[in-house]
Amino acid sequence: MNALTAQPIVTVDIVLLTLQENELCAALLQRARPPNEGEWTLPGGFVHIDTDEDALAAATRILRTKAGIDSPYLEQLQTFASRHRDSRGWSVSIAYYALVPAAAASDALKWRPVDSIRSLPFDHRDILRAAVERVRSKTAYSSLPVHLMPPTFTLSELQKVYEALLKTDLDKRGFRRRIEELDVVEPAPAQPTTRGAHRPAQLYRLKRKASNTVAMAERNLSR
Amino acid sequence: MNALTAQPIVTVDIVLLTLQENELCAALLQRARPPNEGEWTLPGGFVHIDTDEDALAAATRILRTKAGIDSPYLEQLQTFASRHRDSRGWSVSIAYYALVPAAAASDALKWRPVDSIRSLPFDHRDILRAAVERVRSKTAYSSLPVHLMPPTFTLSELQKVYEALLKTDLDKRGFRRRIEELDVVEPAPAQPTTRGAHRPAQLYRLKRKASNTVAMAERNLSR
Numbered sequence: 206m207n208a209l210t211a212q213p214i215v216t217v218d219i220v221l222l223t224l225q226e227n228e229l230c231a232a233l234l235q236r237a238r239p240p241n242e243g244e245w246t247l248p249g250g251f252v253h254i255d256t257d258e259d260a261l262a263a264a265t266r267i268l269r270t271k272a273g274i275d276s277p278y279l280e281q282l283q284t285f286a287s288r289h290r291d292s293r294g295w296s297v298s299i300a301y302y303a304l305v306p307a308a309a310a311s312d313a314l315k316w317r318p319v320d321s322i323r324s325l326p327f328d329h330r331d332i333l334r335a336a337v338e339r340v341r342s343k344t345a346y347s348s349l350p351v352h353l354m355p356p357t358f359t360l361s362e363l364q365k366v367y368e369a370l371l372k373t374d375l376d377k378r379g380f381r382r383r384i385e386e387l388d389v390v391e392p393a394p395a396q397p398t399t400r401g402a403h404r405p406a407q408l409y410r411l412k413r414k415a416s417n418t419v420a421m422a423e424r425n426l427s428r
Numbered sequence: 429m430n431a432l433t434a435q436p437i438v439t440v441d442i443v444l445l446t447l448q449e450n451e452l453c454a455a456l457l458q459r460a461r462p463p464n465e466g467e468w469t470l471p472g473g474f475v476h477i478d479t480d481e482d483a484l485a486a487a488t489r490i491l492r493t494k495a496g497i498d499s500p501y502l503e504q505l506q507t508f509a510s511r512h513r514d515s516r517g518w519s520v521s522i523a524y525y526a527l528v529p530a531a532a533a534s535d536a537l538k539w540r541p542v543d544s545i546r547s548l549p550f551d552h553r554d555i556l557r558a559a560v561e562r563v564r565s566k567t568a569y570s571s572l573p574v575h576l577m578p579p580t581f582t583l584s585e586l587q588k589v590y591e592a593l594l595k596t597d598l599d600k601r602g603f604r605r606r607i608e609e610l611d612v613v614e615p616a617p618a619q620p621t622t623r624g625a626h627r628p629a630q631l632y633r634l635k636r637k638a639s640n641t642v643a644m645a646e647r648n649l650s651r
Contacts, residue, residue, distance in 0.1 A: 211477055212435045215509075215520055252509070254434050254518035259510035284507040284522050286438075286475070287482035295477035297438055297520060299507050424647050 213286065214296040217263045218249035218329065220282065220336035221272060221303045223316065224353050227369040229340070230316040231333055233325075234271060240292050241326040245315060247333065248272050249298065264301040273311030277303040278352035278417060282336050290328040298328075302336040304352040344370040348389040348420040357393045357408040360384065367426065375426070383426045389415035436509065437519040440486045441472035441552065443505065443559035444495060444526045446539065447576050450592040452563070453539040454556055456548075457494055463515050464549040468538060470556065471495050472521065487524040496534030500526040501575035501640060505559050513551045521551075525559040527575040567593040571612040571643040580616045580631040583607065590649065598649070606649050612638035 221232035233245035248271045250263070257263040261279070268274045279301055286297040319337050324330060343349045350366045364380050384390065393408040444455035456468035471494045473486070480486040484502070491497045502524055509520040542560050547553060566572045573589045587603050607613065616631040 213438045213475055213477055215436045215438065252436055252518070252520075254436055254511065257511070257518075259512075260507065260520075281506060283504060284483065286522055288477065288480075289482075295475070295480075297475075297483075297522070299509055299520070 211295075214291065214293055215252045216249050216291075216296065216298050217252060217260060217267055217301065218247045218285075218298045218332055219264055219268055219272075219279075219301045219303055220247055220333055221268065221274065221277070221305065221314075222319070222336065222340060222353070223305050223307050224366060224369065225307055225316055225318075227365055228318045228320075229337065229370060231319050231322065231336075232272060232314040232316055233322075234314060236326075244326050246326050247329045248314075252299075260299045261301075264299075264303075268303060272314055274303070274305060276417075277305045278349075278419075279303045282332070282339060285328055285332060298332065300332045300335070302339065304340070304349070306353060306355045341370055343419065345425045346422045348384075348387045348415065348422075351389055351411050351415065354411070357410050359406040359408060361406065363390070363409070371426075380426070383422060383424075387420040387422060388412070389420050434518075437514065437516055438475045439472050439514075439519065439521050440475060440483060440490055440524065441470045441508075441521045441555055442487055442491055442495075442502075442524045442526055443470055443556055444491065444497065444500070444528065444537075445542070445559065445563060445576070446528050446530050447589060447592065448530055448539055448541075450588060451541045451543075452560065452593060454542050454545065454559075455495060455537040455539055456545075457537060459549070467549045469549050470552045471537075475522075483522045484524075487522075487526075491526060495537055497526070497528060499640075500528045501572075501642075502526045505555070505562060508551055508555055510551075521555065523555045523558070525562065527563070527572070529576060529578045564593055566642065568648045569645045571607075571610045571638065571645075574612055574634055574638065577634070580633050582629040582631060584629065586613070586632070594649075603649070606645060606647075610643040610645060611635070612643050 223230055232248060234248045236242050236244050236246055248267060250267045252263045257266060264279060282300040282302045284297060284299050288295045290296055319333060322333060344367060350370055353366055354363060360381055364375055368375055389412055390409040391412050393410040446453050455471060457471045459465050459467050459469055471490060473490045475486045480489060487502060505523040505525045507520060507522050511518045513519055542556060545556060567590060573593055576589055577586060583604055587598055591598055612635055613632040614635050616633040
């Protein structure tokens with residue numbers, strides 16, 4: 206390669222997702238500089254070739270420094286690369302998506318229900334749409350939504366999250382059997398309860414081995 | 429952005445796959461220049477920011493000019509981006525995979541069974557492995573393998589291809605039912621046959637609407 210060959214701009218953008226009141230929400234961050242200064246976009250930034258080992262390290266750094274979030278479930282989504290997506294020139298966005306429990310939010314972020322986001326600068330709406338599609342289709346076949354749950358949760362709460370993502374009601378017994386087959390949650394140790402005299406619903410937590418992975422189901426969980 | 433900020437190298441690499449004697453094979457191409465001159469690698473090249481509209485256009489151009497292949501089934505695989513993968517510096521490979529019928533081969537290519545490829549320059553073996561995994565897992569749930577078929581084929585031939593990719597035998601009736609549900613093939617018009625007095629097996633072809641897509645199954649086709 207000729208060292209002078211013009212190269213594209215390379216950025217990493219992140220679709221950071223959580224659930225608020227059982228609605229899937231994405232994090233937006235206000236741009237501090239041109240282009241599109243002051244507008245709300247997906248968190249992102251340039252790859253720092255001096256300090257980032259790889260694209261995942263860049264995504265982790267951007268999430269930590271710009272969104273205040275450490276070690277969420279983080280997975281590469283797709284790369285958006287074209288002459289037209291950024292006014293600064295031919296540019297590459299290596300897009301990731303991340304899932305966090307509702308609690309893990311930094312003040313700089315604005316959470317918006319994904320279905321209410323009508324437009325975003327650059328091609329960020331396409332990136333957002335691809336991430337939401339990925340999460341919804343993966344939800345039908347996997348344990349992915351457990352990464353949206355707080356440290357402990359009931360199976361009914363988990364079912365509600367699946368139902369919110371799949372936009373459909375699920376049969377309780379079938380759902381519990383499928384979750385058991387996925388083998389990613391376990392009963393949490395009993396804790397003192399203030400919920401009154403009735404025996405509270407069993408709380409579950411993510412198994413340690415499942416903390417940064419996704420188990421795949423043999424069949425669509427919603428059927 | 430500071431215009432002088434150093435940017436990574438951006439390339440597109442392609443895992444071009446076909447079936448030969450029912451074995452999944454990948455195309456290798458001999459490198460014409462350093463680094464790794466003379467070694468066999470995945471077909472690839474730099475993004476040309478002056479002429480390529482986007483990454484898919486770059487992949488299409490590279491397939492056409494370096495492998496002599498036009499309009500195969502082509503899909504983005506994953507992006508490999510790190511400081512260590514290329515001796516020329518921090519580099520991004522936007523990797524694609526392509527499927528072609530056995531016939532569509534150019535002389536410059538060497539086809540090798542994917543299971544026999546022990547090492548490749550750069551991180552091309554990781555890219556190859558990711559593509560093979562993607563094709564095998566997608567085969568279990570979709571119509572993807574139809575893109576490996578010649579213009580017409582029997583359902584038995586299609587089943588053999590699925591079996592080769594899944595490395596398992598399939599039940600004939602169950603397989604045919606699933607293929608029918610996927611709704612991507614149709615009987616080919618009757619053609620004069622020289623196969624003798626017996627009625628030949630019905631030939632099928634890809635439906636026009638399925639020519640560059642993949643239909644997803646509700647369940648694992650191999651169960």
